[in-house]
Amino acid sequence: MAIRSDIAGIGSPEDLARALRDAQYLASLDLATATYLALALGKPLLLEGVPGVGKTEAAKALGGVLGRQVIRLQCYEGIDSAAALYEWNYARQLLALRQAEGGSIDLYADQFLLARPLLQALRSPGEVLLLIDEIDRADQEFEAFLLEFLSDFTISIPELGTVRAASPPVVVLTSNRTRDLHEALRRRCVYHWIDYPDAALEAEIVMTRAPRVAQATAEAVVASVAALRAEPLAKPPGIAETVEWAEAATLLNAQGARWPEAFARAIGVALKDQDDIAYLAGRLPQLLPGEAA
Ligand SMILES: Nc1ncnc2c1ncn2[C@@H]1O[C@H](COP(=O)(O)OP(=O)(O)O)[C@@H](O)[C@H]1O
Ligand SMILES: [Mg+2]
Structure with missing residues (x-):
């Protein structure tokens, strides 16, 4: 595994803590260290803690520090892969079909594809921070699907082919711990429990x-x-x-x-x-x- 010792000019956990502070986020050294290591090792960062301790805000502040746009996938009960990956824009397809008046038309062209957060992140991994927020709200099936996504950063779209990220994107996951997450998912990440600050x-x-x-x-x-x-x-x-x-x-x-x-x-x-x-x-x-x- 490649270890990146310098990410966007951040050379150490202390450096990162300072940069976050400039972005108005005051991180403990433990949080800054876990975050720094996730970046350096190219692994997702998993932040767990009760509501209101600053998990979502940590991801947003990190996006600012890295100069990356934050793409947020807000999880909820019943979320499925379509909402996370992509959907076809049926309304536009239908309109195009009418306008073509019997002529030939490719209904599965890029213009009809609605890229959802995971696909957006794969398409420009170097420019975004993918925030998968409140993953504990999603069901276990979706969690298993996410685990697969985080393993190979590949999405297969039957009509278009395979989209693979050129490099692993920066990923932050958060959980309010309303339930335990899969062991396998946790193993893939650098983990940090955010407590109330002193x-x-x-x-x-x-x-x-x-x-x-x-x-x-x-x-x-x-x-x-x-x-x-x-x-x-x-x-x-x-x-x-x-x-x-x-x-x-x-x-x-x-x-x-x-x-x-x-x-x-x-x-x-x-x-x-x-x-x-x-x-x-x-x-x-x-x-x-x-x-x-
Ligand atoms: N370490 C921090 N430094 C500065 N502000 C913070 C910090 N932690 C939390 N906050 C503030 O608390 C608010 C709630 O945090 P949030 O990230 O929404 O919590 P969580 O996602 O853990 O429920 C943030 O919008 C921010 O204003
Ligand atoms: Mg939150």
Whole structure:
């Protein structure tokens, strides 16, 4: 296996972490290392973690760093290979057939082909990053099909022939781990579990994404969010909720709301499930951020 030691000017995991930071994505060194190794080894990167920890965003930021267009295949229950690979444009075929008025016409020419994400990625592997998002939502059959795709980067179109990628494309897969993925699929990838960031990193993310938020506010929100995540909630706040809660409370505070109260009034930005709110009910005041001068 060819090891590429320098990818788009990125010479080390630390380099990659810096470049991601410039793209407003603050990665732990572990994540930067796994990502760097996936690139260097030419393997897909599999990011697993609960919703809201920054998996999709990591792939998008990486696309930006590499100067590659992100092509996203969003998985869902019942997704099939047609939605992932290609479909024939029946409407255009029909129209062309009518216009040909009995003359001869090639209905399986490229102009009638609708390239879906996997085919798009094969056609320009050097220019794109293929994001296969939330693969755990797809069924096992689709997963097996993906495994095959990731093994040889080849698609066979009966009417057109075989399309093979000139080089393996950069691929990132994500999973919310609502179920376990195939052993074989995991073996093919470089794997990284994204955890919630530690307090210092999450406060930094807040201040990067919402520059108007004061450090004390960011730290107070981060501590409160950590306490909320320790509760058995249906929808624990993700990183986006931390950022928005801090931002919303800062806004209310600028308009005159006092400190602990500004957090309480902006709670709908952090907790978005009525069962969770009911579950916390009387204890909520103690779980809210305290002072934030
Ligand atoms: N490490 C990070 N640095 C900066 N922003 C982040 C980071 N992780 C998450 N975010 C923010 O949190 C939001 C939610 O992340 P997302 O990638 O959608 O989570 P997931 O795909 O894991 O459910 C992103 O849009 C981004 O604003
Ligand atoms: Mg996501």
